[in-house]
Amino acid sequence: MDDIARERANSKLNTVEITNLLFGGEFIVQRMGEIRGMITSDPALQMRGYEFLDREDKYDRSVKLSTYLLKTKLSELGINHYLEKVQFFRESLGTVPPFDFTERIFYNTVNGQGTQEQKDKWLPLAGSGKILTCYAQTELGHGTFVRGLETTATYDSTTQEFIIHSPTLTSTKWWSGCLGIAATHGIVVARLITNGEDKGTHNFIVQLRSMENHEPLKGVIIGDIGPKFGFVEKDNGYARFDHFRIPRDNLLMRFARVDPDGTYTRRLSSKLGYGSMVQLRAFITFNTFEALARGTTIAIRYSVVRRQTQNRPGALETQLLDYTNQQFILIPLLATTYALYFVARRIIALLGETQAQLEQDNLTLLPEMHASSAGLKAVSTTAVSQGIEACRIACGGHGYSQSSGFPELYSNISASMTYEGDNNILLLQTARYLLKMVNELSHNPNHPLSDNVKYLTDNNCIHRPYSLIFTSSQQQLSLYRGMVRASVHRAHARVLDGEKRGLDTFDAWNQAAPELIQCAEAHTYYVIAKSFIESLEMSGVTNMCFENQRIMKKLSDIFSLHYMLQKSGVFIESGVIHGSDLVELREVLVSLFAEIRTEAVSLVDAFNYPDFVLRSVLGRKDGDVYRAMWDWVQDNPRNKHPDGVHPVYHKYVKQLLASKL
């Protein structure tokens, strides 16, 4: 039996049960399998040789296939449900789609910010691909500081139009995906000016290109911003507007409207205009689960197939995953993947509740939703970007080849630390919320608190437990509560201290940024650890077999304890553990790793990625990695010159070699 088959044979887990839990049940998993069958049986959708294409050829391929899917394939195969379309698109293209289809930012913005009339008009067009869309908020000069955007939308009551204009170079829209080449329409975020008053940024639907010949409309200058760190083929673009007119009712008017005479009214909060960012941040957390699931699948499968160094005479070389150093890297990442799954479900559920409240004009959950989605987006994208790079390094030299799948996985996920809000900025938003709660409590000790910040008034968690049991979930939560509570108070004290020293509000806040970011990160790790522990009690988990439940608990322990070890300084500084506890903490982790070691392959198998989706020679399900590497390099055009001589020889090298010294 080969190594990977033996791993599976030795596993006691019921992998199918875990897959069903992760993807929403047996029926959905079966349907996912059917869709995968549809993709693999279509010769037009094969990815072979993809890595050797250049930027233009990759873009051509993705547009060609997307058009084919939208026009022919989806209806032919009866794929109508949005999530099925997303799966079909993502897995058949094998790369990020060329149209704003799976991100759906335009669609979600209209859905969240538009009136019923606007939704009726635009959603069917955007949802069917009859118009191609983008979301143009960021400008050359401003991304983070949304209130500083410069593009103007000035209302002209004589024609009942808005005039969209880019008054400066820095007001040029920049970065928007699909804007460079494909989009016919976009959400353009611009300052609304009516009756001479600037009402701040609002969302407008702007047609960018002709529906007849796709030329940019007069008054719109569009282009592609060029190759990037990742998202190689994607047409992230720029746009400038020269007094470009759009109808009045292209302002999304659910929360802010301009009447024909120019009268402006706003409902509820100006922050509702930021709704699409909040929504996407929640979904990005789910996306990080998927990305790390891919990374750990590749690295763990490879680590049981790859043997390196004969450590005992006559014995086989050791499997990489039997090295404790390899376990210290990969097993916490495996635990993190599961942790992110559970917390992503929660934040998406909270999003649903917030949206349902909003339907009743109730904004109670909005601050918590904003703070939690910002923190989770930041923590998850940073953890996963660093985690995927760690997986790549754990695969040695072969991890660096495009054939491993890591370069594309890493370069794309690393962008998520920036898009939808730079991660430091988002953590500062979470910190702002936490400090606001501390201030509220100082005025009113009975101020209502959401479950995730109740630690602020919990006096039971502030000392080290007399008898410390690291594997007790309740103790883990208590240690986290004490640590986060102390971190939040430290950050708060630092801001107050600045103010006492005479600093103005900005300087007092700015000099406290390291503490603020630290407490927001700590709070978010607590939220993730808590959600993992609480999820162990939910029916999806408690219905699983004993062994699955036992291993889920171990993964939850690893997630909580590994962060505790990494950030032991903060836990010690907060007084909830002592430096002398670290020996035991490390020992507990090592023994937990040993337990997960034997189930690691099953735990990544449960993510259910077939080879054609994973696109990694190292992560192959059958473990036949060296054969796959050999086959992959045979597709390299550089190896396809019949005489084995590359044209550069005839162009340059021949003369060099012929020249005398």
Ligand SMILES: CCCCCCCCCC/C=C\CCCCC/C=C/C(=O)SCCNC(=O)CCNC(=O)[C@H](O)C(C)(C)COP(=O)(O)OP(=O)(O)OC[C@H]1O[C@@H](n2cnc3c(N)ncnc32)[C@H](O)[C@@H]1OP(=O)(O)O
């Ligand atoms: C089922 C469907 C599955 C589909 C799968 C989808 C998977 C998705 C995976 C995607 C994968 C690949 C695709 C890649 C696509 C990339 C697309 C990228 C798009 C973009 O990047 S769009 C541009 C995004 N830009 C930003 O995020 C900018 C960041 N800046 C800001 O958010 C804000 O300006 C700010 C928050 C930093 C500051 O705003 P400001 O107005 O100055 O506010 P403050 O003064 O700081 O605070 C004032 C109060 O307002 C509260 N606040 C702030 N923001 C919000 C908010 N969004 N909501 C609610 N409340 C908010 C803040 O808390 C303050 O409140 P307080 O006064 O303290 O009470």
Ligand SMILES: Cc1cc2nc3c(=O)[nH]c(=O)nc-3n(C[C@H](O)[C@H](O)[C@H](O)COP(=O)(O)OP(=O)(O)OC[C@H]3O[C@@H](n4cnc5c(N)ncnc54)[C@H](O)[C@@H]3O)c2cc1C
């Ligand atoms: C792949 C990709 C796709 C994108 N897609 C889109 C899209 O479709 N539509 C769109 O509109 N935008 C898009 N963007 C833009 C993206 O949203 C912005 O780049 C992002 O919001 C960060 O803004 P910025 O680039 O202005 O960074 P900056 O704000 O210039 O940040 C640079 C650095 O300064 C720090 N900094 C900035 N302000 C502060 C502050 N107030 N306090 C403390 N530190 C600060 C940040 O932490 C960061 O480290 C995309 C970006 C990428 C990379």
